[in-house]
Amino acid sequence: MLRKLYDWTISLAARKSAAAWLAVIAFxxxxxxxxPADVLFVPMGIARPKKVWHYAIIATVMSVLGGILGWYIGHYAYxxxxxxxxxxxxxxxxxEAMRGSTSADMILLLLITSGLSHLPPMKVVTILSxxxxxxxxLFILSAIITRGARFFLLAWLLQRFGEPIRNFIEKRLGLIAATVAVILILLFMVVKYLHA
Known part of the structure; x- marks a missing residue:
């Protein structure tokens, strides 16, 4: 089922309504x-490099709005x-384990790592927040910065390198971002431990 969903999402990039679909998926x-919206964003950016910055704006705005929905779901409709x-x-x-044992500082750190690398998944962190x-x-500001950083970095990579960067983005960028996310979390935990 997951593979079919993934393939369907990629297929949306070829449609004339791709920008609208990007907005929906990012939200x-x-x-x-x-x-993740990246699955649609990357082929769209490769196919239409002149529109990649426009796509980055759409993806960022709609991702932040979707995050706000996640926050409201967690806060008012848990x-x-x-x-x-x-x-x-x-x-x-x-x-449930995270909700009961995670501080607000740690949740904000998770929001940053999730926004940049999808670790943990964005939907989990928005609802947790x-x-x-x-x-x-504070949640909205963090989401704007992290989601904007991710989509605008992708836009820059796609415009600068085009199709050859696709394999790197799909195979290695997530791993690099996840590694950075893990390092950030470990640094945060070390600082918290040292101050305790």
Whole structure:
């Protein structure tokens, strides 16, 4: 099922309505959808390099708005909406453990790592932020910076290197971003430990 969903998402890049689909996917990815917007963004940017900055704006704005929806789901509709969504994706147990033991500082760090590298998935962190009562304005600012950084970096790479960078983005950029995310989390934990 996941492979079919992935292939369907990639197929949207060839449509005339690709920009509208990018907006929808970027919005839903931040609160309920499984496939990241990058899957659609990269082939669109390669096919239309002159529009890549426009796509980065669309993806950033809609991802932030989707994140705000995730925050509201976590804050106001945790039992009714968030639990079933998290259960569907098999993330409920992990989420419950994080919700009970994670500080607001750690949640903001997770928002940064998720925004940059999808580690952990964006939808989990947006819902967690709302459920844990992270300040909505701080949440929005963090989402704008991290999601913007990700999509604009992708736009720059696609415009600068074109099709040859695609393999790097699809295979290695996620690994590099995930490594940076893990390092950030470990540094945060070391600093917290030293100050305790």
């Amino acid at each position: 839903l990815e931040s609160s309920v959808f499984l496939i 039992e009714a909406v968030a639990k079933p969504v998290l259960h569907f994706y098999g993330k409920l147990d992990t989420f 709302g459920a844990a009562g992270v300040n909505i304005w």
